[in-house]
Every structure is written in structure tokens, then in C-alpha cells.
Amino acid sequence: MVISSGYELHPEACEFLESLRAVDSSVNTERNYAGRIALYLSYCAVRGIDWTRPTLWQLSAFLHWLVEEPLPPRGRVAPSEPRYREEKTANAIVSTASRFLDFCSTRGWVPLEVVNMLWEPKFLRHAPPGYDVGEDGQFRVVRARTIKFRVAVDGYEWLSSEQIETLTGLTGNARDRFLVTLLAVTGARIGEVLGLRREDMHFLSDSRMLGCSERGPHVHIRRRANSNGALAKSRQPRSVPVETDVVGLYSEYQHERDKVAEAAGADMVFVNLFRQPLGEPMKYHGAKDLFDRLARKAGFTARPHMLRHSAATRWIRGGTDPDVVQALLGHASGQSMEPYLHSTGEERREAVERGAAHRKASS
Structure with missing residues (x-):
């Protein structure tokens, strides 16, 4: 309001x-x-x-x-500049x-x-790629x-595998470690992850007993109303496979939360364990505070959405079909894939060197 x-x-x-x-x-x-x-x-x-x-x-x-x-000023102390x-x-x-x-x-x-x-x-x-004229x-x-500044388009930020490992290593508890890892491996949005329920975590090798035909461990992402305000952007439900190490991190987190009486029976996956009200669903500002702390410790910028870019970049470079990546990310349009097509400095240099070698060979 x-x-x-x-x-x-x-x-x-x-x-x-x-x-x-x-x-x-x-x-x-x-x-x-x-x-x-x-x-x-x-x-x-x-x-x-x-x-x-x-x-x-x-x-x-x-x-x-x-x-x-x-x-x-953000706090009580005015900044130097x-x-x-x-x-x-x-x-x-x-x-x-x-x-x-x-x-x-x-x-x-x-x-x-x-x-x-x-x-x-x-x-x-x-017209932009994918735009129907x-x-x-x-x-x-x-x-x-009519009223705006002309500004350059910023590049999309993402984290390397080494930076993601640094972040997970800096987490001080099983919940935060599982949260960072889940964002990194699924490419899910922070609102989608904070809106997960226990029933969405199908971490068995065979989920048919749960009424699910999906094979192997996976996470279901669904759009629903949540008390913490978390909301899945995509209206279409989707499932994202995960590896067994993610299942292990979830087990560690389950053991940690079971020690907090208020959280043991909570339906939401990510809940407050270290601040009041205990057992209540984790909110956006809680996740932001977590990433702000990790970024300060790591010495580089880290935001939840950067892990989404990282997952997409990893899949594309691994040769995954763009349609599959689009389905994993929950994009309705292929045009939405453009921001995730990152290239590294090494890749750009290799391209230039290959071009130079070809030019010399032709002369």
C-alpha cells in the first residue's frame, strides 16, 4: 500500500x-x-x-x-561519500x-x-530475436x-563453478548450504524455491509410490499462493532432475530442522531456524540477507538470480538442446533464452585466434 x-x-x-x-x-x-x-x-x-x-x-x-x-544513508552512520x-x-x-x-x-x-x-x-x-512482427x-x-535516459545494456551476471563452491563453503548451516546448491543445480528462481513444499521434493529413485511417474530424484515447481509471498513466475508446473549429492544435502537439512520443534512439522521446505518466528516460511528478505552476507565474505557480488544464469550457461555449454534448457528454466518463449547465452573471455579469445590462424593460412 x-x-x-x-x-x-x-x-x-x-x-x-x-x-x-x-x-x-x-x-x-x-x-x-x-x-x-x-x-x-x-x-x-x-x-x-x-x-x-x-x-x-x-x-x-x-x-x-x-x-x-x-x-x-542506509544506516545510522552517514557514508563518507x-x-x-x-x-x-x-x-x-x-x-x-x-x-x-x-x-x-x-x-x-x-x-x-x-x-x-x-x-x-x-x-x-x-526486431529482437524471437519477436513476431x-x-x-x-x-x-x-x-x-518519451522520457528516459539512453543507457548501455548491462551484461547479465553469473557465477562460475569455483565461485559457487566458494559460496557453499561459506554457508554456516545445512539449510543455507542446501538453498544455495538447489538454486545452482536447478536454475530455479528464488520465489520458486522459497515456495517449495515438502510434497514437491521427490528424492527417491522411484517416485511411483508418490503418484509420480518421473524417474530419479527431482523437484516439482508449482505456482501456488504461499503465506511468505513467494510465487513461481511460470504458470506451467515443471520438474527439474537433481543429483544424489543434492539429496544428501537435503537429508542433512532435514536432520538440522528436526532439532527445532517449531520447524519439525512445517510444510514449507525452507523455514526459519535461526531467527524468530521459528518454523515460519523463509521470506524474500531472509534470502537476500543470506546472499548479502555470503557476498561480503566471498568478496564478489552474489545474488540468487545469478545462480539461475549459471545453471543455464552450464547446460548450454554442455550441449543440452535449447528446448530442453527452456523447459528446465520454465520459459514460455525461446526469446527468453537470450540472456543466458554467456561467453567467457577465453572463448572469445579462442574465436579470435582461430580467425587469425585461418586468415594467415589463406594468405
Whole structure:
């Protein structure tokens, strides 16, 4: 929810967030959007701007203010140097504000002319891989935001096998070790893993007694409502095979959690063992805190989604058919596979050296 400084609900913003829940957006998406909308509304309130009727100049000023205004300190101690938002972060905030205004226009709260100035038609001369432009090219014209910074596309981050081993070695308990390993070997999203139930863990060599025809140890990933807000992004259920060492780590974790009375009978796989409330499902912020601690100890950036990229990269380099990788990751479209096609510096150098050798041999 979004509230004013007087602790009053902002009805339009709250209805927009409710619309996100209606289409099963994740808790993280709703939380991020709520913060961005609150930032836009606060900016307008301080400057006396009618948030329902901003001008193009005012929205452009908001975009630049986002990168020029120092961020508040994270803790009690102020940093030695001020922190600022990146331009891509400012773009994301303005994009959310534009989507909010777009939604409000459908309810009659924002004039249509305001929304029309936020977007402009753009002709896709070169369509992205996998994009269907239509038989007559009718889908080549798309809507593009008018207010944004031009920023370079960041490379997708992933972790090497050695870095993953470092992270697992730094974990201080069986639960965290199993969590990191499961993310790394299944390529599952953090929301999917935090939403696992015990009934999803089919770690027998033969699961027919469980009513499952899948052979060998595997994990079932299903989209369902969970009390911790975890949500599987894909609507289609899938199963991902795992190796026996993962089964061993799960057994160690089961032994660890059975020592905590509140957690012994819990239905969710990942639960609180070391903080209150004991036995309750582990939440997103708990997983984030874990990876932040591991990253500080390891000395490199580590986030749950990086392990998903690592798994996909490992499968592709191992010669796994792209359709199989797509099924393992739970992607509905092959176009979604593009971010996971990583190459290393060694691979790029080998390609250049092969080209140079071929050129010399031909001359």
C-alpha cells in the first residue's frame, strides 16, 4: 500500500497495486512498484505539482532529479561519500510512474492527453530475436517511452563453478548450504524455491509410490499462493532432475530442522531456524540477507538470480538442446533464452585466434 505523510491511504495508488495482485504479480514486484509510485507522488507533493496532470517538462525534471538527488544513508552512520541512483534506476522509476498514470487514465483519474505524451510510436527496423512482427509487419510499430535516459545494456551476471563452491563453503548451516546448491543445480528462481513444499521434493529413485511417474530424484515447481509471498513466475508446473549429492544435502537439512520443534512439522521446505518466528516460511528478505552476507565474505557480488544464469550457461555449454534448457528454466518463449547465452573471455579469445590462424593460412 501507499500512504501519505498523514498516514492516509492513497486510493489510486492502492487500486493500482491491487490490479497487480489480480494478475498474480510477485510480492517483490508489488513492493518495488509501491516504492517507486510513492517517490513520484512525494516529488509532486513537495513541489506543488498535480500528480494527475504533470507536464512533459515536469516529468523530465523528475527524471533528472532522481539521479541528482543524493540517496539517504542506509544506516545510522552517514557514508563518507554521497550515493546516487544510476540512470537505469531512474528509467525504471519513471517507467513505473508512467504505467501508474496509464492505469489511472483507464479509471478517468488522469486525462488521456497526459498518457499520450508519455509514449510515442517506434518502428522496429530490426526486431529482437524471437519477436513476431506479424505476416504483414503490423507489429513492427510499438510504444516507446518519451522520457528516459539512453543507457548501455548491462551484461547479465553469473557465477562460475569455483565461485559457487566458494559460496557453499561459506554457508554456516545445512539449510543455507542446501538453498544455495538447489538454486545452482536447478536454475530455479528464488520465489520458486522459497515456495517449495515438502510434497514437491521427490528424492527417491522411484517416485511411483508418490503418484509420480518421473524417474530419479527431482523437484516439482508449482505456482501456488504461499503465506511468505513467494510465487513461481511460470504458470506451467515443471520438474527439474537433481543429483544424489543434492539429496544428501537435503537429508542433512532435514536432520538440522528436526532439532527445532517449531520447524519439525512445517510444510514449507525452507523455514526459519535461526531467527524468530521459528518454523515460519523463509521470506524474500531472509534470502537476500543470506546472499548479502555470503557476498561480503566471498568478496564478489552474489545474488540468487545469478545462480539461475549459471545453471543455464552450464547446460548450454554442455550441449543440452535449447528446448530442453527452456523447459528446465520454465520459459514460455525461446526469446527468453537470450540472456543466458554467456561467453567467457577465453572463448572469445579462442574465436579470435582461430580467425587469425585461418586468415594467415589463406594468405
